Amino acid sequence: xxKSIKLAILGLGTVGTGVLDLLQDNLSELxxxxxHDIVITQVGTRRQRDDxxxxxxxQSDLMAIAQSDDVDIIVEVIGGQTVAKxxxxxxxxxxxxVVTANKALLAExxxxxxxxxxxxxxxxxxxxxVAGGIPIIKVLREALAANKVDWxxxxxxxxxxxxxxxxxxxxxxxxxVLAEAQALGYAEADPTFDVEGIDAAxxxxxxxxxxxxxxxxxxxxxxxxxxxxxxxxxxxxxELGYRIKHLGFAVRRYDGQDPQSVSKKVTGIELRVxxxxxxxxxxxxxxxxxxxxxxxNSHPLGQTLYYxxxxxxxxxxxxxxxxxMDLIRVLTVxxxxxxxxxxxxxxxxxxxxxxxxxxxxxxxxxxxxxxxxPGVLADVTRILSDAGINxxxxxxxxxxxKGQVPIIILTLPVIESQMNVAIKKIEAxxxxxxxxxxxxxxxxx
Amino acid sequence: xxKSIKLAILGLGTVGTGVLDLLQDNLSELxxxxxHDIVITQVGTRRQRDDxxxxxxxQSDLMAIAQSDDVDIIVEVIGGQTVAKxxxxxxxxxxxxVVTANKALLAExxxxxxxxxxxxxxxxxxxxxVAGGIPIIKVLREALAANKVDWxxxxxxxxxxxxxxxxxxxxxxxxxVLAEAQALGYAEADPTFDVEGIDAAxxxxxxxxxxxxxxxxxxxxxxxxxxxxxxxxxxxxxELGYRIKHLGFAVRRYDGQDPQSVSKKVTGIELRVxxxxxxxxxxxxxxxxxxxxxxxNSHPLGQTLYYxxxxxxxxxxxxxxxxxMDLIRVLTVxxxxxxxxxxxxxxxxxxxxxxxxxxxxxxxxxxxxxxxxPGVLADVTRILSDAGINxxxxxxxxxxxKGQVPIIILTLPVIESQMNVAIKKIEAxxxxxxxxxxxxxxxxx
Numbered sequence: 001x002x003k004s005i006k007l008a009i010l011g012l013g014t015v016g017t018g019v020l021d022l023l024q025d026n027l028s029e030l031x032x033x034x035x036h037d038i039v040i041t042q043v044g045t046r047r048q049r050d051d052x053x054x055x056x057x058x059q060s061d062l063m064a065i066a067q068s069d070d071v072d073i074i075v076e077v078i079g080g081q082t083v084a085k086x087x088x089x090x091x092x093x094x095x096x097x098v099v100t101a102n103k104a105l106l107a108e109x110x111x112x113x114x115x116x117x118x119x120x121x122x123x124x125x126x127x128x129x130v131a132g133g134i135p136i137i138k139v140l141r142e143a144l145a146a147n148k149v150d151w152x153x154x155x156x157x158x159x160x161x162x163x164x165x166x167x168x169x170x171x172x173x174x175x176x177v178l179a180e181a182q183a184l185g186y187a188e189a190d191p192t193f194d195v196e197g198i199d200a201a202x203x204x205x206x207x208x209x210x211x212x213x214x215x216x217x218x219x220x221x222x223x224x225x226x227x228x229x230x231x232x233x234x235x236x237x238x239e240l241g242y243r244i245k246h247l248g249f250a251v252r253r254y255d256g257q258d259p260q261s262v263s264k265k266v267t268g269i270e271l272r273v274x275x276x277x278x279x280x281x282x283x284x285x286x287x288x289x290x291x292x293x294x295x296x297n298s299h300p301l302g303q304t305l306y307y308x309x310x311x312x313x314x315x316x317x318x319x320x321x322x323x324x325m326d327l328i329r330v331l332t333v334x335x336x337x338x339x340x341x342x343x344x345x346x347x348x349x350x351x352x353x354x355x356x357x358x359x360x361x362x363x364x365x366x367x368x369x370x371x372x373x374p375g376v377l378a379d380v381t382r383i384l385s386d387a388g389i390n391x392x393x394x395x396x397x398x399x400x401x402k403g404q405v406p407i408i409i410l411t412l413p414v415i416e417s418q419m420n421v422a423i424k425k426i427e428a429x430x431x432x433x434x435x436x437x438x439x440x441x442x443x444x445x
Numbered sequence: 446x447x448k449s450i451k452l453a454i455l456g457l458g459t460v461g462t463g464v465l466d467l468l469q470d471n472l473s474e475l476x477x478x479x480x481h482d483i484v485i486t487q488v489g490t491r492r493q494r495d496d497x498x499x500x501x502x503x504q505s506d507l508m509a510i511a512q513s514d515d516v517d518i519i520v521e522v523i524g525g526q527t528v529a530k531x532x533x534x535x536x537x538x539x540x541x542x543v544v545t546a547n548k549a550l551l552a553e554x555x556x557x558x559x560x561x562x563x564x565x566x567x568x569x570x571x572x573x574x575v576a577g578g579i580p581i582i583k584v585l586r587e588a589l590a591a592n593k594v595d596w597x598x599x600x601x602x603x604x605x606x607x608x609x610x611x612x613x614x615x616x617x618x619x620x621x622v623l624a625e626a627q628a629l630g631y632a633e634a635d636p637t638f639d640v641e642g643i644d645a646a647x648x649x650x651x652x653x654x655x656x657x658x659x660x661x662x663x664x665x666x667x668x669x670x671x672x673x674x675x676x677x678x679x680x681x682x683x684e685l686g687y688r689i690k691h692l693g694f695a696v697r698r699y700d701g702q703d704p705q706s707v708s709k710k711v712t713g714i715e716l717r718v719x720x721x722x723x724x725x726x727x728x729x730x731x732x733x734x735x736x737x738x739x740x741x742n743s744h745p746l747g748q749t750l751y752y753x754x755x756x757x758x759x760x761x762x763x764x765x766x767x768x769x770m771d772l773i774r775v776l777t778v779x780x781x782x783x784x785x786x787x788x789x790x791x792x793x794x795x796x797x798x799x800x801x802x803x804x805x806x807x808x809x810x811x812x813x814x815x816x817x818x819p820g821v822l823a824d825v826t827r828i829l830s831d832a833g834i835n836x837x838x839x840x841x842x843x844x845x846x847k848g849q850v851p852i853i854i855l856t857l858p859v860i861e862s863q864m865n866v867a868i869k870k871i872e873a874x875x876x877x878x879x880x881x882x883x884x885x886x887x888x889x890x
Contacts, residue, residue: 022591022745029593032658114786124786127588133746135588141788142587143572143580146467146766148474153889212797213477213789220799233812233884236853240838242810244884253800268800277810277855277886283728283752284889295889300467300759301578303889307728307750314745321591330783338775341559341569343586344658352657354665355698355713365687365722367678393685408681410722439678439689441722444598444729444740444748 004037005328008071010044010062010087011078012052015101015128018313019075019320020052030321032348033340034328041070044078044087066091073327075320076100085109088124092117097330099323101128101316107202107218110209123330125323130203131156131292133315134308135322140210140296147298149211151251153276154294155287156203158310159187159194160226160246164275165288167234168243174229186290196225197246197273204248207294208271211250217271224274242277243285249273283307358417363392363441368407368426369434372399376431377407383429387422389414404433410441449482450773453516455489455507455532456523457497460546460573463758464520464765465497475766477793478785479773486515489523489532511536518772520765521545530554537565542775544768546573546761552647552663555654568775570768575648576601576737578760579753580767585655585741592743594656596696598721599739600732601648603755604632604639605671605691609720610733612679613688619674631735641670642691642718649693652739653716656695662716669719687722688730694718728752803862808837808886813852813871814879817844821876822852828874832867834859849878855886 009016023030023038030038043052044062052058059065066074066087074091076098078084084105091098092113100106106113106126117124127137131154140149155161159181166177178195181187193199205218226246237244251270278285283305287293292310297303309315329338340346370376377396384391390412397406411419423436454461468475468483475483488497489507497503504510511519511532519536521543523529529550536543537558545551551558551571562569572582576599585594600606604626611622623640626632638644650663671691682689696715723730728750732738737755742748754760774783785791815821822841829836835857842851856864868881 018745025744026591026593029658030591033590110787115791117786118791123783134749135584138583138588139580141784142771143583143767144763145478145770145788146471146475146763148471153887210788213474213787213793213795214797214799215794216787217799222802222805228882229884230882232851233810233882236812236840236842236851237810237884240840240853240855242855242886247887249887252797253806266797268798268804270800270805272802272805275884276807277884278889281731282889283731286726286728286731298763299470300463301763302754302759304579304751304753307752309747309749314747318589318591318743318746322588325590326587334779338568339586341562342555342658342661343590343655346560346563348658349660350658352659352697352711353713354659354662355715357667357717359713360667360715360717361698362721365678365682365685367681395681395685397681406677406681408685410685410687437673437675437678439674439682439720439722441687442598442692442694444723444727 002036003332004039005331006039006041006070006072007075007324008042008044008065008068009040009075009077010065011076012043012045012049013077014313015077015316015320016043018317019077021313022317022321030325032344034325035345036328036332038324042068062087063090066096067094071096072331073097073099073324075324076102077320081105081108088113089116092120092122092124095120095122097122097327098124099320099327100124100126101320103129103199103202103206107205107216110206110216123327125327127323128316128319130206131294132308132310132312133318134292134294134306134310135319136207136294136306137210139306140207144296144298144301147301149252149296149298151249152207152211152294152296153247153249155245155284155292156248156294156310157194157200157246158290158292159191160200161287162186162290163195163226164244164246167229167231168238171231173231174227195227197223200246200248200273204250204271204273208250208269212252212269214269220271222272226275229275237277241280243280244275244277245285247274247276358420360416361413363413363443364411364419365439365441366409366411367437368432370405370407371431371433372403372405373431376429379429379431380407380426383422383425384411387418389418389422447481448777449484450776451484451486451515451517452520452769453487453489453510453513454485454520454522455510456521457488457490457494458522459758460522460761460765461488463762464522466758467762467766475770477789479770480790481773481777483769487513507532508535511541512539516541517776518542518544518769520769521547522765526550526553533558533569534561537562537567537569540565540567542567542772543569544765544772545569545571546765548574548644548647548651552650552661555651555661568772570772572768573761573764575651576739577753577755577757578763579737579739579751579755580764581652581739581751582655584751585652589741589743589746592746594697594741594743596694597652597656597739597741598692598694600690600729600737601693601739601755602639602645602691603735603737604636605645606732607631607735608640608671609689609691612674612676613683616676618676619672640672642668645691645693645718649695649716649718653695653714657697657714659714665716667717671720674720682722683725686725688725689720689722690730692719692721803865805861806858808858808888809856809864810884810886811854811856812882813877815850815852815876816878817848817850818876821874824874824876825852825871828867828870829856832863834863834867
């Protein structure tokens, strides 16, 4: 029996608008997955906006929305710790489920807010509060639920990572990159929260709590920013095979102060945010720009890493709406958690055809073996060009055997059937002495 | 009200034993998270084993276990498509929830099995079937539920990736590495499933189905292995800035054959497994050895990547037990999905102390500025040695300013308070002309 789930979005900044856009783009997909309709009934905004569907009620009285009968789930994306806190508490007391991206509020007042939610038997979901679109909250709470987390670390502030990446890649100074980050909108006019590590500390407090089963303790996070990092140290670190990243660490410590201890009695937890040298060949060292990544070391799983966009309208909206999808099951499923076996409702599976090989589209690496005849490259490139195949790169190697020249060609994406025809023609050339070797190529962009 | 959830483990090979080990190691953690006890009541095994807790009933009649009143959840880890299928169907018909790691069975018979499960209102959970301990099923079904997946690709066969990594790193031939993989137990005596891409195709069929909402269609996956990859092509690819990886691709195609089309009408899906050149600087190109990783490109989230162990007892047991934890909620929670806010039951949060900064343990990068005096390095290393601090590397740079020599020292992990004392002593040396710069260091191993 299909229901209509009623959402209110509080705040129409970047994230709120991202949620509206997501629903516009993907509503049919959401229905196919959940089996239910999703309707935004109200938005909380100080200024009336003309570009919003007139069926959505716009109002500035957030407390009225938080207690409205016309709302099942409140999405709080206004930020800050004053109004947001009041509204969330009011919504909880009125039996509404809440979805929030507000890391600062939860890191500093989460114990109180979650207690209240438990008392009122509602959920406060917060996937978007840490690492944006990377589902690290779900991973730690659910996917790794059978593991004992030993430690986790991560790049959980995109601005800081952008600055460190640019300093390393381009030899720029901290001040220079910060000014650009501010111009690009990656960093606030007052960049303190990002560059002093406070934003990362908020997120780390949340991650540590769900990894170890401890209350939120933001005030105990040791916090050091990136303002003191010089280009000189970035360069020396690279020379020694390391890279400086601004990381948050949550570490279980066994048996007090002895780092060599093999006993498994947990005696303390380290919570710290600071610049850190890590080996260049680790994946985490190669997470660049504004991207985020979290590395979790747990028993018995070992190391797993989660990478993606840590901020931005689309990534944050993705996390917010994933929480909404979970809450839809809370609101509609009577016997426990029920995700469809194949993710979509069984009667909603589509019959989109699987394409046969000859209709597939990919780039290609081709290796030809040619006798060293002038003109063979001209013949080959003409055949490719006639077939509508664009060449991206050519590498002609010195002859291995007498008179046998390997020619390597990289192509842009092409339909496989066209490539088949072209390869047949190339193989028919007198100067080509063996079958063309072909391996597919993908730029992953 | 705490319950006791009764599991049966069918099969005591690597994975089944891994599940037993996990429960032995982490049961208290699982109880803290779920609020319920977990008991293995029966194991299905052909040979009686002496090393199993005598309270667990060992028996070879799997069908009897599948219908036993003493079992809530059946964990099928025997593999294969004959007995495993019969037992799973029998369990479903007897109202048992099932957890399985059986990718081949689900890829080839999943449509039928999931239909039957829906009819009998039970769940068949299969996180462990794809990419081992990487929670890619949960990510696609739940965390990315609000996204439209455009394409996904991944390294989803560890054996194949081990072979490709060794060929590239060490210039070894395919045959040579395969022989070693067999000796190490990474590859079967008959390596066909791995090296011909069939195992990857099974997993890809599952991923594509939950990404796009299509029935399982293993028989339509285009499948090419790595047996034809030569060292020559590996080398040429590297020279051109690419790396050859054995990847599975699931791609939504818009508007037929025109790759340039910007229209969003889906007209087909590509399912293919084959060696692929990808740019060296992508994270996926740097996933080495037996590791797995899946890269998902979805709207509006963008690219996210999930990395970890794709096989092995610990990783697979982690995924199996994550499914069990989800099913515990199905069995115990009356009003929808209920993960505790902070992952653990509110009355189970621990009061493990957060350690103060001076008790933290990390490696260090130290940069000293010294006058070019013989003996300063001896003084510094003696101070560190006296403080019990082990030096991992030293880099002495040429003087920048007249007589000013930068000395960089990397240390092994040390307690911060000891480092503080040592640094004070170093700064007191006459030859040291400015404050010691210190940045923490972590090997991430």
